[in-house]
Amino acid sequence: MKLHGLELIRALSDISAPSGCEGRVADFIIGQIGGDAKTQIDRVGNVIATIPATADAPKTMICAHMDEPGFIVKDVDGDGKVWFKSFGGVPSERMSGRRGVINGDVFCIFSAKPIHVLSGDERTKPTPMDKIYAEIGAKDKDSAAAKVKVGDYGTLAPSFCGIGKYVKGKALGSRASCAALIETIRSVAASDKKHGEIVFAFTTRGEVGNMGAEVASFVASPERAIIVDGIQAYDTPDVPDELKISTLGGGAVISGIDAKTIFAPARVDEAVKCAEENGIKYQYVVRQSQVGEGAVVQRSLGGCECIGISIPTRYKKSASEMISPADYEAVCALIGKLI
């Protein structure tokens, strides 16, 4: 069944698909695209959906990463406790004492050291990640080994829900970006507006160095690219305006630069003008802290003119990433108008 808007975002957020193990979300995305574009999975697991040109115009790639932070099982010990190596940058204090899932269907709890044996220091500092194990509920090693083995992948547990005017869930900024691409594919397929060739890339390993985007842009070799992702919103109390980066409800984010990308000035100006002409709410951000996929796409082959359009996201890298549905709509509208 084809899902739309928040239902589509919810389904995407709730899928467990960490970097290097994106198959579950890739299958879901291909199902949602259906016949609206030609889809294939490339050698590194990217979902590439192509819509052929209907006019002589530059080839454009629109990409969003579909992976999320997670962990790999490194040991199942004699008591059936599951030890792991995490990746993708979720801080330990956002995992300890929370719910997780391994292999998409084995639920677990991330341990918290018992409070009666904590030293004073341990009460005031986050638990080191290597001291946290996953409790899957196993009476002994054999029982645990029947469900989980070394090399299996896991993530935070699905937890999408509404919070006031907003919604929250794990991997929400990036998965909502994937939703925006899926809905853009549908609207392009349904419209008779003329455009150049468009390659939609749902990339792998965005949380661990943007390797998927590197390969996708090499293969597609686009002239222009739109990088879509969640961007931090520190719009919470006590944070001075200059440190907020973006604001929930402030509209689609158009980026000038990020930590390793200089977005193409002419294309950025075009995006700003497009938002203004079409009455799409936007915020212009010169972000510093994040390394987006633009860093690799901009220097692919002979170079590519990139812009970054992002969804403001609070509490990035947690089970409670929070976005505004209105900002999501603005991002969809802006991408739709730009192509």
Next chain:
Amino acid sequence: METKEIIRAVCSLMSINGYEYAESDKLCALVSPYFDVVERDSVGNHIFIKRSKKKNAKKLFIDTHFDEIGLMVKGITNEGFLRVCSVGGVDARLLPCAEVTVYGKGKTLPGVALDKPGCIRKDDERGKLTPVTDILVDVGLDKTEVSKYVDIGTPVGFAPFYGELGDGYYFGKALDDKLCSAAVIKAVEMLDPEKLAYDLYFSMSCREEVGHRAVSAAAYRIEPDAAIVLDVTFGLAPEGKKGSDMKMGGGAVISLSVILDKTLTDNIIAVAKENEIPYQICLEGVGTGTHADDVAFVGRGIPTALLGIPIYFMHTPVETTLLDDVDSTAKLVAECLCKEGLI
């Protein structure tokens, strides 16, 4: 009812310290069918009474504490975020980005707790947990809207999520100590009322987590002939205390302590043996850190025993139990209630 259904029904009720009567109607609807009378006393305890059909039956007091730890709103920022304080020792390790529920007037609001963002931390705050007093709660609404439902003093708790892991492990918030309440309810559900040997006074007591403030009032008023207190205890986990933490799957925990009544404790152990109910012994210090310490010396003194159920991850939103241990404890309580000469 299945054990896990009772656990979920009781533990998911909001009973943050000071608000133990907030969902009293729901609690009474759930528990009263198994009892003759329910009394709510002046301090916040719920006492469920079931009378024996035997003449001159002695009074047996069974205590579990019904309160739970939580947070309380101390202010609302201009942006509509809530500032909170801790009620009963909330662990700062669990709060960053935690899912919480704000129990507002006429409406519960889901929220997210947030620690101090990295970008505004001072040097000495880096790499440290944000103290509970600096935690904010984001309910995704502006101040005008929030103020319709939330005021100073509004309770906030961890969001209720319950679920089963493998091998009969079950997790959720506030198993401490409503898991034991659930075990007693299960015990009363399973026993044959004709065989009930004592007038049972089952107290779901309040305000344990803020310094054991209320149980003695219930024990004093009821003047029972004996008492059995049930509280959760630490299940042995990696980094736990080997030799003193209890084994998950080891059965009902029966405590030994100099403040507890030896005869009553021995009788309970005999009941466990006689009925082949799995149990394990916990050797406590002089004090047990539970309501048993308070009940034993109320008024003219009350011979008291202490039972428990081991759990993992005490005081987190994912306290975890093994359903087999809950069932063993329920069976032990049921058999004790029917055992002539126990007290």
